[in-house]
Amino acid sequence: MERTMAIASSVRARHRDIGGRVSPVYPRHVKTRLIKADAPGAVEEAAAALAQGQVVAFPTDTVYGVAAGHGHIKALFEAKGRPKGKRIPVLLSDASHLEASAIVAPAARALAARFWPGPLSIVLAAPRRGSIAFRVPASDIARRLIAASGGGLPVTSANLSGQPDARTAEEALAQLDGRIALVLDGGRTPGGVPSTVVDCSGSEVRILREGAVSAAEIERALQEALA
Numbered sequence: 001m002e003r004t005m006a007i008a009s010s011v012r013a014r015h016r017d018i019g020g021r022v023s024p025v026y027p028r029h030v031k032t033r034l035i036k037a038d039a040p041g042a043v044e045e046a047a048a049a050l051a052q053g054q055v056v057a058f059p060t061d062t063v064y065g066v067a068a069g070h071g072h073i074k075a076l077f078e079a080k081g082r083p084k085g086k087r088i089p090v091l092l093s094d095a096s097h098l099e100a101s102a103i104v105a106p107a108a109r110a111l112a113a114r115f116w117p118g119p120l121s122i123v124l125a126a127p128r129r130g131s132i133a134f135r136v137p138a139s140d141i142a143r144r145l146i147a148a149s150g151g152g153l154p155v156t157s158a159n160l161s162g163q164p165d166a167r168t169a170e171e172a173l174a175q176l177d178g179r180i181a182l183v184l185d186g187g188r189t190p191g192g193v194p195s196t197v198v199d200c201s202g203s204e205v206r207i208l209r210e211g212a213v214s215a216a217e218i219e220r221a222l223q224e225a226l227a
Helices: 002-012 042-051 073-080 106-115 140-148 169-176 215-226
Strands: 015-018 021-024 033-036 055-059 064-068 090-092 120-126 130-135 152-157 182-185 196-199 206-209
Touching (some): 033 042, 042 055, 042 140, 055 073, 055 140, 055 169, 064 073, 064 169, 090 140, 106 215, 140 152, 169 182
Parallel strands (some): 033 182, 055 182, 120 196
Antiparallel strands (some): 015 021, 055 064, 064 152, 090 152, 120 130
């Protein structure tokens, strides 16, 4: 009888309101910790959690992101409820890590030199991994955490798949509480316009999404660098 009541209760509570939208309620598996990003040892603690296979949220230069350590990307998909067919971008601590991560064409190198750190994602061919978007965020906290984790991390927005982006640690926690290990609270992020996405994996440069960096700025940077 108790088991029947528990199942019924679970069914009745299958949805929760998030930011004015109705979202599925996912089971909670872990106790999520909220840590101030400027607290002593906070970034190192987050890096240690990532190294142990845990999922961590942190502020970037746009919205809060969520990452998994190397070899644990499945946990990131599970935490977000993200469709498995959607690739996850890689954030780098600085542009020097790009050459070791992908096949870098001269156009990609020029764009990285001009717009990184900043809101430009560059899609490149990565050996044995297909096409992946890379970016260096203009956020000291994000770059410190990525650097402490080897220089590159798979990172996506810190929200349940299909739900609003999180611009504060509290907003990230509201959606991912119990599904990730830790949230680094670095205050409110700028949010707003997403990064521009440029595909440099082929013979021609293609703008897949025009965002914070305009098409005119991309064209001008390429003309100046490759003239």
